[in-house]
Amino acid sequence: MAVIPVELAGREYEVRVGHGLLQSIATEAEPFLRKRHVCIVADINARANWGDAVSRSLELAGIEPRWFDVAPGEASKSWDSLACLTDWLLAQNVERGDHVFALGGGVVGDLTGFACAILKRGCGFVQLPTTLLSQVDSSVGGKTAINTPAGKNLVGAFHQPSLVLADLNTLSTLPQREMRAGYAEVLKYGVLGDRGFVDWLEEHGDAVLGMEQAPLEEAVARSVSAKARIVAEDERETSGARALLNLGHTFGHALEAETGFSDKLLHGEAVALGMVLAARYSARCGLMRGEDAERVTHAVDAAGLPAEISALELACSGGDLADHMQHDKKMDAGILPFILLRGIGSAFLDREVRLEDVAAFLDEQLQAH
Incomplete structure (x- = not known):
């Protein structure tokens, strides 16, 4: 234990x-x-x-x-x-x-x-x-x-x-779908702050999802340890450190809202796809290498999680999804901070993202692939 x-x-x-x-x-x-x-x-x-x-x-x-x-x-x-x-x-x-x-x-x-x-x-x-x-x-x-x-x-x-x-x-x-949805949050801890954990998951992810005792315990313990460190630093999300845990969530919550918070898209699935979108948007803005963004995409896809927004077959525009973000509880003085990436294991809080640009990016993603 x-x-x-x-x-x-x-x-x-x-x-x-x-x-x-x-x-x-x-x-x-x-x-x-x-x-x-x-x-x-x-x-x-x-x-x-x-x-x-x-x-x-x-x-x-x-x-x-x-x-x-x-x-x-x-x-x-x-x-x-x-x-x-x-x-x-x-x-x-x-x-x-x-x-x-x-x-x-x-x-x-x-x-x-x-x-x-x-x-x-x-x-x-x-x-x-x-x-x-x-x-x-x-x-x-x-x-x-x-x-x-x-x-x-x-x-x-x-x-x-x-x-x-x-x-x-x-x-x-747990149904396998629920297990995979939870795995999205495990992967998140690596993507936002521990590149070595991403390396480990690429090697042991199948064993974790396959319920092998030792890898499963290590994955859960490492995830909890990562969250505990961040919570101890910023319990009430006032310094910005805890906000990093929202990687994938701003995009993900918008997708959940568009799908009616239904079984069409589980929360963990939304977070997984949200991480892909955050990585791609970061690469689009020149913040991280495109190869790293594709590595995040591959890690999500390899876990059997949704990696393409077009697969959801949503009848909406990027602007509609951006509108959902206006109701995000992280909105502050009319500004919605985004968690973006400078690389795998290097997340940061960006308060200068324009929702119009996010909407245009989401339109591109809705039409791609």
């Missing part, structure tokens, strides 16, 4: 990465089980696969699990879901010193974390991420949010978990 500390000002928590952590959850999370019962918010699929193991461990320790089920998908990150969850938690008499557990992917983690951020002005929570995407990204760092008609993750709070248990066994139940 790998243990990665997330060191923040005045506090610290651990991310534990390994196999079989849920089967021993009563031991792993013992400091956060102060009552004879615990509230667990769970994706219904994650509960079907792992609920019995969690319940068994807790019940053997004399702790009653109380479950709140959440339907899969981004639609559950809504005002209605938030209201239902907070009402249920209040009915369970959750106190500020208690910890609520979140079992599932990023949707459950975001929803639960936000509910815990506002419940009685803040109670604790423990992340039990069951998808690769949530293990390497959303469960670490304290960003919690819900979606609104205006856009994704526009209402939320920074609220750090007290513990993250990333049980790699849970990934065995």
Whole structure:
């Protein structure tokens, strides 16, 4: 098992990465089980696969699990879901010193974390991420949010978990498409700040996607370590360091919005294609070599992820996609910062990108290939 500390000002928590952590959850999370019962918010699929193991461990320790089920998908990150969850938690008499557990992917983690951020002005929570995407990204760092008609993750709070248990066994139940979508975020850490990790993934990526234990644990641990370093430097995204984690997201969120935040394009797939577009746009602007941009494209394509925007068959223009970007939560004084690349492993924040130029670039990409 790998243990990665997330060191923040005045506090610290651990991310534990390994196999079989849920089967021993009563031991792993013992400091956060102060009552004879615990509230667990769970994706219904994650509960079907792992609920019995969690319940068994807790019940053997004399702790009653109380479950709140959440339907899969981004639609559950809504005002209605938030209201239902907070009402249920209040009915369970959750106190500020208690910890609520979140079992599932990023949707459950975001929803639960936000509910815990506002419940009685803040109670604790423990992340039990069951998808690769949530293990390497959303469960670490304290960003919690819900979606609104205006856009994704526009209402939320920074609220750090007290513990993250990333049980790699849970990934065995993922459809291959979900596994690949999570791999996009793994690749992102290399592209934005660690060229050596990209080299490693080019050699071991198939083993990671094939669920080989040692490469999988190393990939997740290295990804979490990369995010932990950035979060420790810039917890609330004020210095610009944490913004680098948004590589691929500005383009990706626009594509998600155009596809209705539906299964036509999963979040990780959107990020993968967004990284390709960020690399190509960087090369178009003369910021990075074209060969490096094509290397990013090849790495995305080799992982079975979408590498060409034209493959989505969108009935829109580059201007339509740029319009979606106007609602991005990173918009500041009318300027939308973009994460661009000077090379593989060298991302930076550019505040001088003109959306009209981005729209023209996207028109080129929509018509290419």
